[in-house]
Amino acid sequence: MTAPDPKELKDPQFTRETAVAARAAGKQLAALQASQRSALLLDLAAALQQPDARQKVLAANHEDLASAAQEEAAGRLAGPLVRRLVLDDKKIAGLVDGLRQLAAMEDTDAVGRILVRRELDTALVLERVVCPLGLLGVVFESRPDALVQIASLALRSGNAVLLKGGREAAATNRALTALIQEVLASRGLPRQTASLLEARADVETLLGLDGVVDLVIARGSSAFISHVRRSTQIPVMGHDAGICHLYLHASASPSMAAALAVDGKCSYPAACNATETLLWEPGAAAALDAAVAALRAAGVELHADEATRRRHPDLLAATPADWDTEWGALSLSIRCVGGLDEALLHIERHGTGHTEAIVAEDANAAAAFLAAVDAACVFHNASTRFSDGYRFGLGAEVGISTDKLHARGPVGVEGLYTYRWLLRGQGQVSTDYEPGRSGGRTFRHRNLL
Amino acid sequence: MTAPDPKELKDPQFTRETAVAARAAGKQLAALQASQRSALLLDLAAALQQPDARQKVLAANHEDLASAAQEEAAGRLAGPLVRRLVLDDKKIAGLVDGLRQLAAMEDTDAVGRILVRRELDTALVLERVVCPLGLLGVVFESRPDALVQIASLALRSGNAVLLKGGREAAATNRALTALIQEVLASRGLPRQTASLLEARADVETLLGLDGVVDLVIARGSSAFISHVRRSTQIPVMGHDAGICHLYLHASASPSMAAALAVDGKCSYPAACNATETLLWEPGAAAALDAAVAALRAAGVELHADEATRRRHPDLLAATPADWDTEWGALSLSIRCVGGLDEALLHIERHGTGHTEAIVAEDANAAAAFLAAVDAACVFHNASTRFSDGYRFGLGAEVGISTDKLHARGPVGVEGLYTYRWLLRGQGQVSTDYEPGRSGGRTFRHRNLL
Numbered sequence: 001m002t003a004p005d006p007k008e009l010k011d012p013q014f015t016r017e018t019a020v021a022a023r024a025a026g027k028q029l030a031a032l033q034a035s036q037r038s039a040l041l042l043d044l045a046a047a048l049q050q051p052d053a054r055q056k057v058l059a060a061n062h063e064d065l066a067s068a069a070q071e072e073a074a075g076r077l078a079g080p081l082v083r084r085l086v087l088d089d090k091k092i093a094g095l096v097d098g099l100r101q102l103a104a105m106e107d108t109d110a111v112g113r114i115l116v117r118r119e120l121d122t123a124l125v126l127e128r129v130v131c132p133l134g135l136l137g138v139v140f141e142s143r144p145d146a147l148v149q150i151a152s153l154a155l156r157s158g159n160a161v162l163l164k165g166g167r168e169a170a171a172t173n174r175a176l177t178a179l180i181q182e183v184l185a186s187r188g189l190p191r192q193t194a195s196l197l198e199a200r201a202d203v204e205t206l207l208g209l210d211g212v213v214d215l216v217i218a219r220g221s222s223a224f225i226s227h228v229r230r231s232t233q234i235p236v237m238g239h240d241a242g243i244c245h246l247y248l249h250a251s252a253s254p255s256m257a258a259a260l261a262v263d264g265k266c267s268y269p270a271a272c273n274a275t276e277t278l279l280w281e282p283g284a285a286a287a288l289d290a291a292v293a294a295l296r297a298a299g300v301e302l303h304a305d306e307a308t309r310r311r312h313p314d315l316l317a318a319t320p321a322d323w324d325t326e327w328g329a330l331s332l333s334i335r336c337v338g339g340l341d342e343a344l345l346h347i348e349r350h351g352t353g354h355t356e357a358i359v360a361e362d363a364n365a366a367a368a369f370l371a372a373v374d375a376a377c378v379f380h381n382a383s384t385r386f387s388d389g390y391r392f393g394l395g396a397e398v399g400i401s402t403d404k405l406h407a408r409g410p411v412g413v414e415g416l417y418t419y420r421w422l423l424r425g426q427g428q429v430s431t432d433y434e435p436g437r438s439g440g441r442t443f444r445h446r447n448l449l
Numbered sequence: 450m451t452a453p454d455p456k457e458l459k460d461p462q463f464t465r466e467t468a469v470a471a472r473a474a475g476k477q478l479a480a481l482q483a484s485q486r487s488a489l490l491l492d493l494a495a496a497l498q499q500p501d502a503r504q505k506v507l508a509a510n511h512e513d514l515a516s517a518a519q520e521e522a523a524g525r526l527a528g529p530l531v532r533r534l535v536l537d538d539k540k541i542a543g544l545v546d547g548l549r550q551l552a553a554m555e556d557t558d559a560v561g562r563i564l565v566r567r568e569l570d571t572a573l574v575l576e577r578v579v580c581p582l583g584l585l586g587v588v589f590e591s592r593p594d595a596l597v598q599i600a601s602l603a604l605r606s607g608n609a610v611l612l613k614g615g616r617e618a619a620a621t622n623r624a625l626t627a628l629i630q631e632v633l634a635s636r637g638l639p640r641q642t643a644s645l646l647e648a649r650a651d652v653e654t655l656l657g658l659d660g661v662v663d664l665v666i667a668r669g670s671s672a673f674i675s676h677v678r679r680s681t682q683i684p685v686m687g688h689d690a691g692i693c694h695l696y697l698h699a700s701a702s703p704s705m706a707a708a709l710a711v712d713g714k715c716s717y718p719a720a721c722n723a724t725e726t727l728l729w730e731p732g733a734a735a736a737l738d739a740a741v742a743a744l745r746a747a748g749v750e751l752h753a754d755e756a757t758r759r760r761h762p763d764l765l766a767a768t769p770a771d772w773d774t775e776w777g778a779l780s781l782s783i784r785c786v787g788g789l790d791e792a793l794l795h796i797e798r799h800g801t802g803h804t805e806a807i808v809a810e811d812a813n814a815a816a817a818f819l820a821a822v823d824a825a826c827v828f829h830n831a832s833t834r835f836s837d838g839y840r841f842g843l844g845a846e847v848g849i850s851t852d853k854l855h856a857r858g859p860v861g862v863e864g865l866y867t868y869r870w871l872l873r874g875q876g877q878v879s880t881d882y883e884p885g886r887s888g889g890r891t892f893r894h895r896n897l898l
Binding site for chain 1: 476480567569573575580582583663664678682684702704705708709711712716808815819820821823824825826827828829830831832834835836840841842852853854855857858859867868869870871872873874875876877878879880882892894
């Protein structure tokens with residue numbers, strides 16, 4: 001019997017206290033000037049470039065990689081997970097670039113921005129003012145560069161953050177958090193503004209901290225995110241399944257259809273914005289043929305319905321479950337639909353509200369598709385893979401949300417803000433404004449902004 | 450044994466089909482011009498003023514009131530609930546006014562508004578466009594005028610709506626829904642755009658319709674709203690408990706303190722924006738005395754801590770539970786705090802994030818309070834009762850949200866919108882933009898709007 005890891009002995013009360021301290025620390029962060037928050041990001045970029053600090057991070061990552069290699073050899077850890085663990089000079093250079101870009105994008109710091117200023121009556125002025133959400137709880141998988149990206153988004157937006165990474169990256173995450181905390185301390189901020197949770201039980205404790213944690217950001221598998229959503233009363237922002245369709249209209253250009261199908265499926269098959277199903281209508285047979293040829297050349301396994309197989313008999317036969325499958329690999333479903341209406345119906349039934357695209361030269365068909373599809377992202381003649389915060393110009397990305405409330409689609413730093421209503425008066429009371437009251441007052445409701 | 454009500458026999462499948470039909474009908478509503486949606490509201494206002502139609506509604510309301518009187522006599526229905534059932538000429542006139550105001554407020558119809566237009570690259574243009582949420586599920590208590598208000602907000606914002614009222618108002622709700630459906634039909638829209646659910650089991654069925662219903666709006670008691678939140682995976686917008694504080698700073702004007710305390714507590718004690726707790730610091734003793742005298746004169750029961758009772762020995766002794774009590778009646782808690790910091794701590798521990806107010810002549814104290822309190826509404830020298838969509842100038846009100854995500858505080862029609870990202874290209878693929886790719890393209894990210 002081995003001794004229990006001391007980290008496993010931390011009780012939930014300790015985690016709660018860490019969270020409460022982080023929340024309080026966040027208020028100091030939120031009270032800074034925007035330029036002071038951007039200075040934190042620049043400091044962190046500089047720290048990552050400093051040879052000593054960088055060496056510590058790389059050494060910690062080697063430690064994690066060595067353990068992971070043992071785990072992989074013992075069959076306890078999957079190869080792709082191990083490879084995502086790697087933090088090297090190139091990835092660090094990417095993080096440094098990202099930090100500098102985020103610091104330079106002034107409009108990403110919205111703390112204190114006044115959205116509404118309205119005179120309700122003389123000397124009774126209402127404002128709606130942007131503020132940080134407060135405390136973010138982030139649960140993420142092995143990729144340790146995610147820690148720096150998320151922490152930088154949190155610091156930029158004035159939010160404190162609890163970070164819970166995977167145990168495979170424990171040493172790297174500890175080294176990176178130490179670096180962030182040194183930057184915080186050197187600018188007179190509490191180290192707890194960004195706190196690392198390490199015990200295995202901390203995820204469940206974190207999910208029970210409603211009233212302390214304002215938003216849970218979950219990054220991992222669909223199954224993990226569903227588990228998180230079911231286990232907490234705290235709002236959750238998570239990448240969910242993306243079953244994205246590419247619909248070939250009769251007017252589709254065959255070469256474009258082939259290029260978009262290959263890019264959508266093959267450029268990163270594990271991504272949630274990858275294309276999973278190709279829909280085509282009888283008039284688009286030439287476009288289908290071009291897409292099928294290109295996909296096969298790229299090594300994609302094709303699962304087709306009967307109508308498609310009449311044209312391409314050597315494709316695999318699709319099963320009904322295929323229409324609801326996020327392949328996440330070099331596989332694709334293909335279905336023939338009667339036309340636009342049937343394509344829309346298929347997308348409504350089987351889509352996940354992520355990204356849907358039409359290939360068409362006919363402007364009316366494109367406009368009808370763009371108007372009708374209820375999804376976060378709807379594209380005409382562009383790859384579904386463009387659904388991405390960086391590509392959309394949002395700077396860094398918190399995630400891609402298939403929820404409709406708060407933030408939809410690729411979510412940048414703006415998803416980490418809320419607002420407050422501030423009202424400044426001189427002793428006004430509500431009964432003075434009651435309708436029909438004699439001698440009463442009426443609201444002016446004049447926008448000053 | 451009485452025969453089962455036929456309405457109770459409707460199976461969940463029927464309710465699901467109604468919801469699916471409503472959702473489809475909503476798409477037609479969303480595709481209209483804004484002026485056509487406002488015409489629906491004006492038609493409904495005219496219909497409510499038309500003697501025949503109005504007579505039908507009033508007759509239905511008499512029917513409900515007669516049943517309710519019997520229930521009340523048998524002790525099965527509370528008096529206040531019965532009185533809220535009443536729909537008379539005055540209330541109808543109020544509804545007609547509200548409909549006309551909402552129709553006139555052009556900026557409440559945001560469908561199709563373009564929030565972002567950004568050139569990602571040549572001929573690759575991204576837009577972020579406002580759209581309705583889709584289908585709203587509304588569960589509300591006895592007040593039948595709420596049905597018209599909510600339906601009008603839904604129609605204005607292009608959302609279909611499922612309405613589930615209390616059984617006490619069954620006849621009135623049916624008459625009002627029939628009126629709304631006639632207006633819809635006369636403008637060529639499906640009647641199902643606004644559908645009434647009547648069976649008792651429909652609430653649970655509705656809460657299980659995730660993927661069909663986009664937002665549940667719950668209006669009723671705190672306990673009911675908590676039940677709704679726990680019972681569904683659909684996002685819920687609900688009025689929750691409001692434990693609002695009025696803090697008397699040392700610089701508070703005694704007469705203002707008295708007026709704000711009385712208005713905050715007495716103008717509508719059952720409202721969620723009513724003041725529940727008075728905090729005062731030692732320097733504000735004169736303001737406390739004035740407030741206590743005015744509250745007693747208004748018949749308010751006062752529950753005070755020991756420090757307060759040393760000054761006012763005849764007040765009731767507060768218990769610790771009082772700090773977390775939403776009285777909803779002419780009762781108020783009073784507590785002495787050491788100063789601003791202790792007031793903030795009390796509010797953080799016992800507030801519900803609804804509305805918090807300071808009474809102070811000192812501008813620095815007011816600014817510190819407004820900066821520090823994490824609540825939907827934070828007021829200086831104004832009654833907590835101003836927290837209200839109508840008073841804030843939002844037109845009609847969906848509710849007052851104590852959530853931080855999506856919409857916070859009084860929520861007007863804008864809480865019923867989401868957005869979609871539309872991208873129009875000419876066949877661009879993501880791999881062309883991979884960083885470091887030779888001959889690759891780079892994003893321009895130029896805002897066109």
